[in-house]
Amino acid sequence: MIINHPLVGPRDAAEFTYLGDASLIDRPDWKNKNAPDVFHDYLYLRDNPAGLHRELWYHEQGDRSWLVVTRDTTTHEISKVELARDVAIARKRGK
Amino acid sequence: MRYSAWKVFWEGLTGNKGWTPQWREPEPKPEYDVIIVGGGGHGLATAYYLAKEHGITNVAVVEKGWIGGGNVGRNTTIVRSNYMLPGNEPFYELSMKLWENLEQDFNYNAMISQRGILNLSHSDPQHDAYARRGNAMQLVDAGAVLLGKEEVRKMCPFLDFDNARFPIRGGIWQPRGGTVRHDAVAWGYARGADSRGVDILQNCEVNGFILENGVCKGVETSRGTIRAKKVAVAVAGNSGKVMAKADMRLPIESHVLQAFVSEGLKPLIPGVITFGAGHFYVSQSDKGGLVFGGDIDGYNTYAQRGNLPVVEDVCEGGMALIPMIGRARLLRAWGGIMDMSMDGSPFITKTHIDGLHFNGGWCYGGFKATPASGFCYAHLLARGEPHEVATEYRLDRFRRGAMIDEKGQGAQPNLH
Numbered sequence: 001m002i003i004n005h006p007l008v009g010p011r012d013a014a015e016f017t018y019l020g021d022a023s024l025i026d027r028p029d030w031k032n033k034n035a036p037d038v039f040h041d042y043l044y045l046r047d048n049p050a051g052l053h054r055e056l057w058y059h060e061q062g063d064r065s066w067l068v069v070t071r072d073t074t075t076h077e078i079s080k081v082e083l084a085r086d087v088a089i090a091r092k093r094g095k
Numbered sequence: 096m097r098y099s100a101w102k103v104f105w106e107g108l109t110g111n112k113g114w115t116p117q118w119r120e121p122e123p124k125p126e127y128d129v130i131i132v133g134g135g136g137h138g139l140a141t142a143y144y145l146a147k148e149h150g151i152t153n154v155a156v157v158e159k160g161w162i163g164g165g166n167v168g169r170n171t172t173i174v175r176s177n178y179m180l181p182g183n184e185p186f187y188e189l190s191m192k193l194w195e196n197l198e199q200d201f202n203y204n205a206m207i208s209q210r211g212i213l214n215l216s217h218s219d220p221q222h223d224a225y226a227r228r229g230n231a232m233q234l235v236d237a238g239a240v241l242l243g244k245e246e247v248r249k250m251c252p253f254l255d256f257d258n259a260r261f262p263i264r265g266g267i268w269q270p271r272g273g274t275v276r277h278d279a280v281a282w283g284y285a286r287g288a289d290s291r292g293v294d295i296l297q298n299c300e301v302n303g304f305i306l307e308n309g310v311c312k313g314v315e316t317s318r319g320t321i322r323a324k325k326v327a328v329a330v331a332g333n334s335g336k337v338m339a340k341a342d343m344r345l346p347i348e349s350h351v352l353q354a355f356v357s358e359g360l361k362p363l364i365p366g367v368i369t370f371g372a373g374h375f376y377v378s379q380s381d382k383g384g385l386v387f388g389g390d391i392d393g394y395n396t397y398a399q400r401g402n403l404p405v406v407e408d409v410c411e412g413g414m415a416l417i418p419m420i421g422r423a424r425l426l427r428a429w430g431g432i433m434d435m436s437m438d439g440s441p442f443i444t445k446t447h448i449d450g451l452h453f454n455g456g457w458c459y460g461g462f463k464a465t466p467a468s469g470f471c472y473a474h475l476l477a478r479g480e481p482h483e484v485a486t487e488y489r490l491d492r493f494r495r496g497a498m499i500d501e502k503g504q505g506a507q508p509n510l511h
């Protein structure tokens with residue numbers, strides 16, 4: 001698989017490590033009243049879809065940025081690559 | 096269909112025209128006592144033990160393709176019971192005991208070959224960890240032998256003992272481990288279940304569940320609605336997709352694992368050997384092919400094929416351990432979809448929906464579990480409570496902080 005990195009262009013997926021579903025960006029608030037439940041779901045449960053999947057990849061053997069890659073889990077086709085930072089800011093999860 | 100030496104002889108003389116199918120191709124009935132979703136090893140074993148151990152025969156196994164076309168026919172056939180944690184080891188040891196008697200039990204040649212599994216260690220700490228695991232195995236009489244370097248050399252003189260980076264320190268050997276003919280396991284269980292009255296419905300995909308007032312009353316399939324008192328899902332790599340039809344999210348991700356077979360060679364590899372420093376394992380089939388594999392590809396996928404970086408990684412592992420393997424040519428490679436769980440351990444459990452049961456999370460190691468998984472799932476379905484060796488395989492173990500994490504990797508399925 002080739003990941004078209006927004007900053008450094010097309011790179012072999014073997015340069016990256018994979019973390020998982022991009023919903024991991026949406027870490028819940030620990031002050032939440034039912035924090036144990038919300039954290040359980042956040043940490044352990046996954047949609048695991050057959051089809052489009054937004055997921056976190058880390059360019060470990062490269063520029064060390066985190067990316068959100070939109071990929072089809074039935075064909076491995078990658079349709080979108082974003083900097084995780086931009087996604088996090090848009091979701092008000094970072095600055 | 097029953098087999099005997101006489102039958103083989105007779106058919107040989109009469110043109111082999113008298114063989115009949117090993118199981119029926121029935122039409123779905125409107126209702127069953129139990130519907131098992133998924134005709135892999137686990138689903139078929141469950142049906143077999145439901146009929147044989149509990150006398151429950153009004154059962155259907157519903158399979159979207161053909162039985163044995165999933166992971167049960169794609170794995171590298173290794174069976175062993177060399178786990179460490181109390182939630183796991185008694186279960187896998189029960190499985191090993193069932194394997195040891197399986198051919199007599201279902202009267203089918205599954206080519207069960209207990210020629211031993213050797214896990215190599217490459218450092219003192221790793222060797223100590225294996226000693227500890229061996230002790231845990233001895234607690235359930237699984238049998239484990241800690242071997243020093245010279246003992247390993249006697250067994251496998253062809254290993255790269257003085258590898259500059261990962262010299263071999265020793266290993267742990269489970270003499271009862273080995274391999275089993277995977278397709279025959281599916282066929283043997285299917286034939287045994289069918290002959291006791293179980294309907295095996297192939298080319299029948301489950302597209303949804305009938306849920307009435309929070310109770311599961313059957314399934315919607317590509318061959319129509321089939322009602323049931325109990326529904327038991329065992330779809331391995333498709334767990335996420337299927338349970339989503341009941342609006343359930345699981346502690347599971349689907350990943351691809353690849354396997355490789357070389358051209359046929361003379362007898363070479365005595366049992367199963369695993370590299371302790373990289374991810375590589377190998378055995379030799381009766382036809383002579385080296386059967387080997389390594390890591391999962393590492394990203395979510397439902398495509399039953401892997402990518403080249405892992406092919407390279409597996410072959411590098413092979414070269415580091417057995418340099419002569421470089422002379423063998425690769426014949427075939429394929430992939431299967433693994434239900435990788437958050438702690439690397441499986442589930443055999445009820446769900447929050449009455450009547451709906453779930454079996455999954457087998458990761459890359461569910462073939463060895465096939466007999467015990469079917470045995471314990473049948474127990475759960477028939478008695479309504481878990482079998483004593485499968486009490487820890489519940490979906491709520493993460494909420495309770497009772498994970499069974501053999502590798503100690505945490506909630507990162509691609510590292511288990």
Ligand SMILES: Cc1cc2nc3c(=O)[nH]c(=O)nc-3n(C[C@H](O)[C@H](O)[C@H](O)COP(=O)(O)OP(=O)(O)OC[C@H]3O[C@@H](n4cnc5c(N)ncnc54)[C@H](O)[C@@H]3O)c2cc1C
Pocket residue numbers: 132133134135136137138157158159160161162163164165166167168169170171172173174299300301302329330331332333337352353354388429430431432433457458459460461462463464
């Ligand atoms: C390459 C590879 C190597 C492996 N090596 C080993 C090994 O050496 N030792 C070991 O112990 N384990 C190994 N495993 C793991 C083992 O094969 C699996 O954990 C185990 O087979 C899973 O259980 P199963 O046999 O029931 O799965 P499967 O055979 O996959 O059965 C699930 C069935 O469900 C069906 N299904 C899915 N969705 C639906 C639906 N909607 N409706 C109806 N049916 C459906 C599928 O078609 C499939 O037939 C390996 C796996 C792979 C892929």
